[in-house]
Amino acid sequence: MIKISEDFCNTSTQVIIGQNAISHLSEIGENKKVAVFHPKKISIDEVKKYLKNYYDFPIDDGEEAKDISYSLKLIKDLFEKGFDRGDYVVAIGGGTVTDVVGFIASIYMRGLNLVNVPTTILGMVDAAIGGKTGVNFENVKNVLGTFYQPSVIIADLNFVKTLPVEEIKKGIAEVIKYGLVLDKELYDFLALHKEDIYNKDLSVLETVVYKSALNKLMVVKEDERETKGIRIVLNFGHTIGHAVEAGSGFKIPHGYAISVGMVCEAKIAEEMGYAEEGVVEDTTWILSHYELPISVDSLSEKIDVEKAIGAITKDKKVRGGKLLMPFPTRIGDWKRVDVPLETLKGFAEQCLR
Ligand SMILES: NC(=O)c1ccc[n+]([C@@H]2O[C@H](COP(=O)([O-])OP(=O)(O)OC[C@H]3O[C@@H](n4cnc5c(N)ncnc54)[C@H](O)[C@@H]3O)[C@@H](O)[C@H]2O)c1
Numbered sequence: 001m002i003k004i005s006e007d008f009c010n011t012s013t014q015v016i017i018g019q020n021a022i023s024h025l026s027e028i029g030e031n032k033k034v035a036v037f038h039p040k041k042i043s044i045d046e047v048k049k050y051l052k053n054y055y056d057f058p059i060d061d062g063e064e065a066k067d068i069s070y071s072l073k074l075i076k077d078l079f080e081k082g083f084d085r086g087d088y089v090v091a092i093g094g095g096t097v098t099d100v101v102g103f104i105a106s107i108y109m110r111g112l113n114l115v116n117v118p119t120t121i122l123g124m125v126d127a128a129i130g131g132k133t134g135v136n137f138e139n140v141k142n143v144l145g146t147f148y149q150p151s152v153i154i155a156d157l158n159f160v161k162t163l164p165v166e167e168i169k170k171g172i173a174e175v176i177k178y179g180l181v182l183d184k185e186l187y188d189f190l191a192l193h194k195e196d197i198y199n200k201d202l203s204v205l206e207t208v209v210y211k212s213a214l215n216k217l218m219v220v221k222e223d224e225r226e227t228k229g230i231r232i233v234l235n236f237g238h239t240i241g242h243a244v245e246a247g248s249g250f251k252i253p254h255g256y257a258i259s260v261g262m263v264c265e266a267k268i269a270e271e272m273g274y275a276e277e278g279v280v281e282d283t284t285w286i287l288s289h290y291e292l293p294i295s296v297d298s299l300s301e302k303i304d305v306e307k308a309i310g311a312i313t314k315d316k317k318v319r320g321g322k323l324l325m326p327f328p329t330r331i332g333d334w335k336r337v338d339v340p341l342e343t344l345k346g347f348a349e350q351c352l353r
């Protein structure tokens with residue numbers, strides 16, 4: 001079992017990684033009420049063993065569940081059961097569940113105790129960590145949300161056993177992101193371990209989750225609320241990625257969309273003279289090696305370019321007509337470049353058509 005602790009401005013977080021990590025749920029006080037939100041398809045029989053005073057809330061997941069109306073429905077559940085600020089919310093599921101449940105936990109009575117239990121690789125390496133919560137609105141990703149740290153993140157690798165390989169692929173896209181802009185060693189590790197990862201070697205996956213969590217926490221500690229131009233690095237591939245999601249009516253999953261987004265943004269970085277020679281090739285190579293899409297042509301849905309470009313205008317990194325772009329400079333390194341919105345839209349059109 002691996003444990004990482006990190007202090008943020010007003011809170012601290014612990015990440016627990018390993019098989020059977022779920023047993024740590026027993027550390028929640030017996031006198032506290034615990035709301036367990038989980039997708040209907042994920043059984044919580046194992047989880048129940050460690051909780052005394054729990055309320056079982058089976059919910060919808062997937063991008064459709066990230067609609068504000070659904071959050072209000074879940075809040076009503078907490079309200080009707082009389083949850084107070086001393087009580088706990090446990091979010092079990094993929095990134096869509098931790099985004100939505102984290103959001104309601106943060107706004108109900110201005111915040112209940114939150115424990116995230118990611119059950120997808122994407123959740124374990126990224127979504128459950130760092131405190132961003134969010135729901136979609138008017139065809140724009142995560143445009144309503146909060147920064148709210150879970151006190152504990154429990155990444156129990158046993159959940160991977162039931163996870164389809166397609167879901168591992170989507171999560172690996174975010175891990176490749178860390179490799180490309182923050183961690184060359186991780187890039188090299190990924191280059192060597194595709195078979196182990198796709199064959200669900202749990203000890204290799206534990207290393208992947210651990211290295212990813214360290215990268216993410218390091219960045220979030222420096223710039224928890226994305227006000228210092230540092231946390232934007234975690235958004236590499238996401239300006240175009242979120243546009244791809246919006247342009248597909250949210251039918252293209254996040255992991256695939258940011259995969260295409262990373263290639264496109266690496267190309268823009270190169271064309272604007274910020275990325276060293278070879279960055280685009282290395283980006284394309286690692287994503288193709290993991291059988292991830294590298295252009296819109298390999299996606300299963302057609303992209304509505306107008307809608308996609310519309311979403312870019314509403315990106316949360318826009319400041320005064322410029323987009324704060326995290327550009328890769330060489331593998332494992334990056335630079336912030338403030339790109340005029342019109343320039344970026346021009347490049348985006350080239351990638352999306
Ligand atoms: N808050 C953040 O920092 C952050 C970071 C990255 C991504 N995200 C968000 O995360 C979302 C994507 O998350 P995701 O890829 O986990 O998608 P998801 O939550 O839709 O889960 C993917 C699929 O896997 C299924 N599933 C989950 N756990 C399973 C298990 N153990 N066994 C079998 N099936 C299982 C789900 O039911 C779903 O069908 C996007 O909305 C994205 O914007 C947020």
Ligand SMILES: O=C(O)C(=O)C[C@@H](O)[C@H](O)[C@H](O)COP(=O)(O)O
Pocket residue numbers: 126130132134141142143174231234235238316
């Ligand atoms: O934690 C972050 O910061 C990230 O940007 C991580 C991303 O992988 C994630 O998809 C996040 O939800 C995107 O945030 P947004 O601010 O662009 O909505």
Ligand SMILES: [Zn+2]
Pocket residue numbers: 126174238254258
């Ligand atoms: Zn992401």
